[in-house]
Amino acid sequence: MTGTRMVAANQSMRSTTNLLIINLAAADLLFVVFCVPFTAVDYVLPEWPFGEYWCKFVQYMIVVTAHASAYTLVLMSLDRFLAVVHPITSMSIRTERNASLAICLTWFVILTTAIPVAISHGVLFYPRQGGYYTACLFLHNEGYSLVAFHTQ
Numbered sequence: 001m002t003g004t005r006m007v008a009a010n011q012s013m014r015s016t017t018n019l020l021i022i023n024l025a026a027a028d029l030l031f032v033v034f035c036v037p038f039t040a041v042d043y044v045l046p047e048w049p050f051g052e053y054w055c056k057f058v059q060y061m062i063v064v065t066a067h068a069s070a071y072t073l074v075l076m077s078l079d080r081f082l083a084v085v086h087p088i089t090s091m092s093i094r095t096e097r098n099a100s101l102a103i104c105l106t107w108f109v110i111l112t113t114a115i116p117v118a119i120s121h122g123v124l125f126y127p128r129q130g131g132y133y134t135a136c137l138f139l140h141n142e143g144y145s146l147v148a149f150h151t152q
Helices: 002-007 016-033 036-044 051-085 094-111 115-119
Strands: 121-128 131-138
Touching: 016 036, 016 051, 016 094, 036 051, 051 094, 051 115, 051 121, 051 131, 094 115, 115 121
Parallel strands: none
Antiparallel strands: 121 131
């Protein structure tokens, strides 16, 4: 049995910690499937061969999976803090239902707040070696502010 099915099938395996570990694994798996191959191809080839939609989707997924991993680690830290510092009083807070609710809320916030990344990326044409090639880039020429997307 895989880890996810084992946790789902076995009530004693269902805990806030295990739910958060599965969520972290899911975020990392999404990164490996939707980001790594396309980024690797982008580094190897002189142009972006996947088109406008995949450009937007890959850039969106890079942000989504990075935030999902980071915020899941924050939830795990909060869970461990409550378990260690307030072991008795936190038992009513650290439930499977509350962990699932926190995970769903986190994903909702991440998925919605990352939408501007997809909107502000696209395929641009650039001259190279006597021809024109495509690149998946931030659309600064379209009026999007790079300062709004980067922290100083």
